[in-house]
Amino acid sequence: MGNTFQDLLSEKKGEILEKWEDSILSGYAPDAFHIFKKQKDQFANPIGHKVRTGLAELYEVLCESSNKEVLTPDLQELIKLRVVQKASPADAVSFVFKLKDIVRRELTKKRITESYQEWVAFDARVDAAALVIFDMFMISKEQLYKVRINEFEHGRHILTDGSICPSALVRRNEQNAEAGGVCP
Amino acid sequence: MTGSIPKQDWMDVPAVFREGNFCYPAKKSMVEYHKFPNPREWSPDQDDWKLPDGWEDIILNGIKERLDKFRSFKLFMDICVRCGACADKCHFFLGTGDPKNMPVLRAELVRSVYRNDFTTAGKLLGKMAGGRPMTVGVLKEWFMYAYQCTECRRCSVYCPYGIDTAEVTMMMRELLHLVGVGTNWILEPAANSNRTGNHMGLQPHTLKENVEYLCDDIETITGVRITPTWNRKGAEVLFITPSADVFAEPGIYTAMGYLLLFEHIGLDYTWSTYSSEGGNFGLFTSNEMMKKLNAKMYAESKRLGVKWILGGECGHMWRVLHQYMDTMNGPADHLEVPKSPITGTVFDNAASTKMVHISEFTADLIRNNKLKLDPKRNAHRIPTYHDSCNPARAMGLLDEPRYILDHVVPKWHEMPENTIREKTFCCGSGTGLNTGEIMELRMRSGLPRANAVKHVVDKFGVNMLSCVCAIDRATLSALMEYWNPTVGVCGISELVGNALIMDGEKERETGLRFEALEGMEG
């Protein structure tokens, strides 16, 4: 039988992606899961959309004979989403490893003719991708902090940061005629 | 009928506060300043919120009082059929996936208490009728979800009965204040606004100085010196805009736009230091506070003897001006029906309130060919337009800014149909949620908006997100910086100012941000 590992991965792409997607979306409340899963309009469902497109891109990189880098725009969006969703770095990256499990389960349903080497190579690709994604996560996390710092520097903090007190008088009353600090 | 019922009823899922998912509580001094009840040091992530004795009764009496005062509240408590049309319309739900951010459930948080204590069915059947008693857990839920709603009214567009979650959220916030539960980032600007006239707490001389800096920049860029007046009696028009416009980036460029525009047409107007805030954080607190802060506008217009008031670009400011001001603080008999001194247009739509939106005013000027404009100066900008929630859904200001855009930039692009106009997505940080400590939450709730912007960035190469709201200018900047780093944020008036050909100006080499103008000779 001529089923190569690559062929099987391409053939099973739909099912595998679907399961992979579910593994991420099932992290949300069941009600949200339903909407994120079913609503195909990307503007009415940005989370579902970003998960879908991000995973599809990564799948292409990992499972199909493409020379693309792991860092693709849609995957970047997915990682950015994980960053602001309070996921810990471990949580955020773990979804990559789930692919191994899903792929194994899907492929064992088929007649496997692929070699041990091919599995090892596949695992190695996934592991390498996980490291890249970890970097992506940290870069976006840093970017998030930069956003907050920039907000501060642009004077928007007065609009947006409750921890700064621009009201000199109240502070003065409070601290008995001490200067108002940041208040211009 | 095998459908298994959800494992956990929503009533049994407690609100959990962790650093980063709540706005900091109001400082004791702020609560005292406003003479609100129960000033104390506390934090939402501690178990004990130090509520006053008998707080349950305070809340229940508060509900009773508000039911008697607001038909909307009564009605919205009674008539929801839980059809779920609103469920996936909320940007907070779409960005967080938290079911209690579905507008219907947000309102159910209050309805459940209402049913339990104010309806026959609830009194008889309790939980069977969907009722539950007022407990600390319920109160904590209210705090969490009343401050994960930006009162943007998007759900109300889709509701078959027009149920407006903004009304419910306002009631929740008012009720929470009765027991001393509020956020600092709302009460502090409100305190500043009351005392110094603006949220920033800018004192009169600082305010004037800041505007002078902007005039210096304008002179450098255009060669034209502008000297605006302050607190001047006898001016024809009083101009009021959010104080962020004279202080924070990128709002200052919008303010430069105003200054250039008024100079260009020779408007007889004045700024005020006493009433130097267009925004009104009272809207996010209680209707009494809103009235008190808003009252300065008419008071100042009366003192200065102006004929009418012109309002700058701001979202919730215009909710207050359009839907509340006249009712609360009118009638403004000391003013005249606004009439543009340049075009002679009478603004009949503002005949009673006597306050005109800058976009209405500018659109009229352009329509009557009173502005000399060179849209090519904005050729380096490929804008899209973000409808701010309040002007869109509580006023209907949709086409004026678009008309202006048509005339001040060579080309601009709309975002997808279900994300603009009355269906616009909120910036995710309105109603006093624009504070730094919940940055991640803001990035989530702003995701639907950012996602639509990304679409036009990819498709049309859009590089500027224009809007008519000061909070947008601040919060969208952060949102874009994270989600779409190539996109800037600007007010419509900035684009107007940049396109204006001023009398006696020099060749312009840069735009109002000192950015090089491409394609401009010289």
Next chain:
Amino acid sequence: MRVLYPFIAVLALIVVAFLGGKVTGLQYLLGVVLPYLAFGVFIVGFVNRVLYWAKSPVPFRIPTTCGQEKSLPWINYDRLDCPSSKLEVAARMFLEIVLFRSLFRNTRAEIHDGPKLVYGSSKFLWLFALLFHYSFLIIVLRHLRLFTQPIPFFVPLLEFADGMLQIGAPRLYLTDSIFLLAIAFLFARRLALRHIRYISLPADYFPLVLIFAIGATGLLMRYVYRVDIAAVKQITAGLAAFSPTLPAGIHPIFFIHVTLVCALMVYFPFSKLMHMGGVFLSPTRNMSNNNRAVRHINPWNDPAIKPHSYAAYEDEFREFMKDAGIPVEKE
């Protein structure tokens, strides 16, 4: 539990009515006393609820504007979605109430990143809600035949149109089947969509079950048990004329049907079903967006709330203002 209790409640009603329908003394109670009582509760309860709402003022004019405002004369404004006159508001309300326009808004065609039709559920919600309400209305109107003499002219017309398919004898009314189908859909939707199931209360299932049971017993009466229509009309006309009579030998199914209808009438004013009256009062829909042109009055507006006065402001900042060259009132 949320689904089960409503079923049990309706089942209990049916059992009570069935047993009662067999006992002559109770027949009178179910066929005469209960309808009067229920109708009374319905009317009084309904009016009461509307008065209860109306008692609270509308302090602010808060229409949700879903289109361009009326501002400059050369900008076309959206008369339906952003009405500025009473007539336009009436048109907006009319479409809202008659066509469920806001609910329809849900369903516009949108760009999808998949080929599948995905707005199905929301489109169906509008469609089935509309079907349900209209078939309910027509069925209620058809029942007028039983209560009025002479029969209003439109009733035979409705019956004719409704029975157009000419299936069976007595003729199958279209609305009967649409009605049951629509309720079944609305019920199934509540169960099938997870997020809708999550927000649904017993109070959402109960009316559906109850109304379905009413429809089903009605059908049984007409097509299966063939209840003596003349006898039924004798009862209903008697009720309407306030001279109730109760002919003997009426099938118990009639009493079940009547009891369920009575239960609905009693339940109505205390439930979400009051959206029927409430929709007319909704301030975000029934007000015109002429806020700045015409002043709206708030009866409890508190004139005692004053701003922080200019005098106090100047007292605090006078020196700064003078230094900065800003005019002051008092030197």
